[in-house]
Amino acid sequence: MRNTAPKAARTAIMLVVSLAIMLGAANAASAAPSGSNHSSSAFIAGALGRAAAHADLTTAAPSTTTSGSAALTGHVDIPLLASKGVKLSDNGQAVMIGLPGAGSSGAGQKIADGAVVYSSSIPSANAVIPGASGAQFLITIKDRQASTSYAYRIQLPSGVFVHIQPDGSALVLAKDGSFGLKIGKPWAHDATGRSVPTHYIVDGTSLVQVINHRQRGVVYPVVADPSFHWWWGGVDIYFTRAETAWVVGVGLTAISALLPVRYIVAIGLGQLQPEFQNAWRQNKCVVLHDSWVRPSYTGLYNC
Numbered sequence: 001m002r003n004t005a006p007k008a009a010r011t012a013i014m015l016v017v018s019l020a021i022m023l024g025a026a027n028a029a030s031a032a033p034s035g036s037n038h039s040s041s042a043f044i045a046g047a048l049g050r051a052a053a054h055a056d057l058t059t060a061a062p063s064t065t066t067s068g069s070a071a072l073t074g075h076v077d078i079p080l081l082a083s084k085g086v087k088l089s090d091n092g093q094a095v096m097i098g099l100p101g102a103g104s105s106g107a108g109q110k111i112a113d114g115a116v117v118y119s120s121s122i123p124s125a126n127a128v129i130p131g132a133s134g135a136q137f138l139i140t141i142k143d144r145q146a147s148t149s150y151a152y153r154i155q156l157p158s159g160v161f162v163h164i165q166p167d168g169s170a171l172v173l174a175k176d177g178s179f180g181l182k183i184g185k186p187w188a189h190d191a192t193g194r195s196v197p198t199h200y201i202v203d204g205t206s207l208v209q210v211i212n213h214r215q216r217g218v219v220y221p222v223v224a225d226p227s228f229h230w231w232w233g234g235v236d237i238y239f240t241r242a243e244t245a246w247v248v249g250v251g252l253t254a255i256s257a258l259l260p261v262r263y264i265v266a267i268g269l270g271q272l273q274p275e276f277q278n279a280w281r282q283n284k285c286v287v288l289h290d291s292w293v294r295p296s297y298t299g300l301y302n303c
Contacts, residue, residue, distance in 0.1 A: 044117045162206070244276055282300065285303035
C-alpha cells in the first residue's frame with residue numbers, strides 16, 4: 001500500500017516505540033531478551049520504528065478499546081486474543097483474517113492511537129495497524145530460526161477465492177460476488193533497510209507470505225507486511241502463463257480449481273476453455289473482470 005503521509009506515519013511509529021517501552025518490558029528497548037525466542041511488545045515496536053524509515057507503514061486510524069478488542073474502529077476489530085482473528089467490515093460485509101502463529105501470541109497491546117502488537121513465545125510476532133479502508137498486518141522476525149512462511153487464513157461463510165496477480169499483489173473475492181479485497185505487493189526489510197525476497201502463495205483460503213530471510217547478510221529483525229483493503233470498484237483478474245498452461249493441459253479440472261463456480265456459470269465453460277487455448281497459441285494470457293454484478297471475459301494480455 002502506498003504511504004500518502006510518510007511524515008505522519010513515522011511520527012506515529014516513534015510514538016509506538018515510546019509507548020511500548022512505557023507499557024512493559026523493563027529491560028527492553030530495541031532488543032529481545034538474550035538467549036530467548038521471546039519477542040516482547042517493546043522489541044516489536046522498536047522493529048516497526050526502524051522499518052518506518054524505509055517502508056510504507058499505515059497511519060493508525062483512531063480506535064477504542066473494549067473488553068474483547070485491543071483496537072476497534074468502524075471498519076476494523078483487532079482482538080485482545082490473537083487466536084480470534086482480525087475482523088474487517090464495510091458496506092454490510094465482514095471477513096475474518098487469522099494471524100500466523102496466533103497460538104504463541106500474548107494479549108494484544110494498543111499503542112500509538114491504534115497500532116496493536118502481540119508479544120510472542122516464538123521468534124516471530126504479529127502487529128496490526130487499522131487503516132481507513134482496511135488493515136496492515138506486520139510480521140516481525142527475530143532471527144533465522146523463525147519460519148519463512150506466514151499464513152493468513154481468510155474466513156467467510158460463503159467462501160472466498162484467493163488469487164495472486166502477476167505483479168505479485170493478490171485479490172480476495174467472495175465466491176458469491178458480494179465483495180473484494182485487494183492486497184498490495186508484499187515487502188520485507190531487514191534492520192538496515194535492505195529488501196528481503198518475499199512473495200505470496202495460496203494455500204486453500206489462506207494467503208501465505210513467504211519471506212526468504214535465511215540469507216547471508218540479513219540483519220535481524222526483519223519486518224514484512226501484507227495490507228488488506230476493501231475494493232468496491234470491480235477488479236480485473238490476470239492469469240499467468242503457468243495457469244494458462246495448466247488449463248490447456250488439464251481442462252475443466254484446472255478451471256474449476258482456478259475459478260469459483262459463479263465465474264464458470266456466468267461466462268460459460270464453452271467460452272473459457274477456448275479462450276485459454278487461444279491465449280496459449282498466441283503466447284498471451286487471459287484477463288477476466290468482476291464488476292460485483294456479473295463476471296465477464298475481458299480479453300488477452302501480454303504476459
